[in-house]
Amino acid sequence: MFFSQAGARPRMWEASPSEHKKWVEVFKACDEENKGYLSREDFKVAVVMLFGYKPSKIEADAVMSSVDPNTSGILLKEFLDIVRKKKEAQLYRNEIRHIFTAFDRHYRGYLTLEDFKKAFKQVAPKLSERIILEVFREVDQDSDGHVSFKDFEYAMNYGQKGHGFEPWSGRIPHAAEQLGP
DSSP states (O other), X not given: OHHHHHOOOOOOOOOOHHHHHHHHHHHHHHOTTOOSEEOHHHHHHHHHHHHSSOOOHHHHHHHHHTSOTTSSSEEHHHHHHHHHHHHHHHHHHHHHHHHHHHHOTTOSSEEOHHHHHHHXXXXXXXXXXXXXXHHHHHHOTTOSSOEEHXXXXXXXXXXXXXXXXXXXXXXXXHHHHTTOO
């Protein structure tokens, strides 16, 4: 299948020195009592400062449960790793949005089979029409003849296990750029 041929997983992203410095400054600002760690509430404030939203209880629980039980909270090293992963996921989602937008040449908010055919002919010209149709049907989760961003994002992130789909990134965003406006 095309998704498995595209092949790459989201690549590791590294923060610039100025971004890394900002993260450290946010950590220090949220660690008001200089404890050397962030409590659950401190972490929530840090996420608001860096990402502009308050994390849900589920997200905060997940982060706090991953913290070393021998510490009272999130150490700087752990915080930097959490923030890097969050930023990486944010960038990957933006890449997916970019690809979807490149495929959505009529700016309708969904993709048709014709959109798929045109896009895939430019990105993978040797891909047969039968394979393109098969990919479209797999991605169109509710079989309404339209691939929503939600459908597209699901296929990009999780794929269709057992059908050779894998998450993809890397080569494809660059290929999608060839499609132009």
